[in-house]
Amino acid sequence: MRxxxxxxxxxxxxxxxxxxxxxxxxxxxxxDVVIGGARQLAYLPPEVEADAVEWPARLLSKLDGFxxxxxxxxxxxxxxxxxxxxxxxxxxxxxxYDIQVLPTLSSVTLAxxxxxxxxxxxxxxxxxxxxxxxxARALTPGRKVLVLGAKAPALRxxxxxxxxxxxxxxxxxxxxxxxxxxxxxxxxxxxxxxVFAIDCVGKALPLIGLPDDAYDHDGQLTKRDVRISxxxxxxxxxxxxxxxxxxxxxxIAIEWLRMHPLNRAIAIEGVSSRADRIExxxxxxxxxxLRVVCGxxxxxxxxxxxxxxxxxxxxxxTPDLITGCVENASRIVAHAVTLQGEWVLADAxxxxxGELTRISxxxxxxxxxxxxxxxxxxVTQWCKIK
Numbered sequence: 001m002r003x004x005x006x007x008x009x010x011x012x013x014x015x016x017x018x019x020x021x022x023x024x025x026x027x028x029x030x031x032d033v034v035i036g037g038a039r040q041l042a043y044l045p046p047e048v049e050a051d052a053v054e055w056p057a058r059l060l061s062k063l064d065g066f067x068x069x070x071x072x073x074x075x076x077x078x079x080x081x082x083x084x085x086x087x088x089x090x091x092x093x094x095x096x097y098d099i100q101v102l103p104t105l106s107s108v109t110l111a112x113x114x115x116x117x118x119x120x121x122x123x124x125x126x127x128x129x130x131x132x133x134x135x136a137r138a139l140t141p142g143r144k145v146l147v148l149g150a151k152a153p154a155l156r157x158x159x160x161x162x163x164x165x166x167x168x169x170x171x172x173x174x175x176x177x178x179x180x181x182x183x184x185x186x187x188x189x190x191x192x193x194x195v196f197a198i199d200c201v202g203k204a205l206p207l208i209g210l211p212d213d214a215y216d217h218d219g220q221l222t223k224r225d226v227r228i229s230x231x232x233x234x235x236x237x238x239x240x241x242x243x244x245x246x247x248x249x250x251x252i253a254i255e256w257l258r259m260h261p262l263n264r265a266i267a268i269e270g271v272s273s274r275a276d277r278i279e280x281x282x283x284x285x286x287x288x289x290l291r292v293v294c295g296x297x298x299x300x301x302x303x304x305x306x307x308x309x310x311x312x313x314x315x316x317x318t319p320d321l322i323t324g325c326v327e328n329a330s331r332i333v334a335h336a337v338t339l340q341g342e343w344v345l346a347d348a349x350x351x352x353x354g355e356l357t358r359i360s361x362x363x364x365x366x367x368x369x370x371x372x373x374x375x376x377x378x379v380t381q382w383c384k385i386k
């Protein structure tokens with residue numbers, strides 16, 4: 001059930017009530033119930049007669065029931081700055097609520113203004129309720145990064161561990177308020193209302209085509225040259241979901257996620273030690289949001305959300321796996337290195353069409369006093385695009 005008429009979601013900054021537009025103030029003053037966090041509600045002046053109600057703990061699981069209690073009254077929601085920038089406005093829209101958004105200047109806008117950074121050259125990473133390792137993906141030489149919701153010690157530790165300790169780190173605290181302060185983020189531990197700005201200096205890994213030794217693995221790894229071929233055919237677009245079936249070290253899912261911050265992936269692996277290793281690789285390579293499912297295939301696939309693309313790197317000879325994947329996704333790439341796996345892919349090509357390719361990679365290695373070509377194991381690749 002959703003409220004029929006839109007209710008306002010008003011962004012309020014560190015300048016409080018004085019920073020709101022006349023329209024925003026009118027909406028707050030006319031409400032019966034004003035809902036927000038403790039900090040936003042504290043900005044309300046005495047003339048606001050509405051009931052002030054704080055969001056409950058563990059909000060996402062309680063949101064619908066909580067709001068339903070107030071559907072017979074006029075609701076106004078308060079949010080920080082821009083409600084659609086890592087804010088409650090986005091959550092409400094995704095849940096199907098009809099809202100009227102009235103933003104004010106966000107902390108990101110104010111930070112860029114103070115630093116002289118354009119929107120086009122700045123990447124914004126929010127770690128509010130998320131792992132600090134998400135910042136690692138954005139660390140690229142010359143890149144300008146704003147980090148929301150981080151704690152200074154954890155961010156400094158990350159930059160040092162990723163060899164970006166020479167970066168300039170600034171802490172922009174209480175932006176827009178009378179006690180606004182900009183300080184050296186390496187030296188000071190600012191308060192909670194802080195945006196961190198990183199001028200990146202260091203050496204970064206590529207987003208895709210990572211060297212094989214970037215992954216911890218037990219030999220079950222899709223090697224770099226073949227991995228790039230698979231990702232090219234999987235063709236990720238922002239926000240799409242990938243299943244990495246028989247994920248091994250998780251390299252396909254990890255690089256799918258590294259290509260865009262909105263991308264989603266689920267790595268399915270039947271061996272628990274490998275599933276644990278995938279989680280460690282994802283954490284190390286800046287995509288801790290990777291969902292890892294440890295379970296037998298195909299049973300582990302039954303309750304997963306429908307994917308946009310599927311990569312099959314293992315468990316290829318599982319009965320009906322190919323059929324189930326064809327029914328679930330518009331893009332499928334599967335690899336085989338055994339004769340039995342090749343039979344499965346040849347049959348898939350006969351039944352469903354697509355592209356069947358053999359990939360052989362050779363590298364120069366010393367051979368006595370000379371050099372010679374050392375071949376890697378040949379991979380058969382089947383690609384099907386509906």
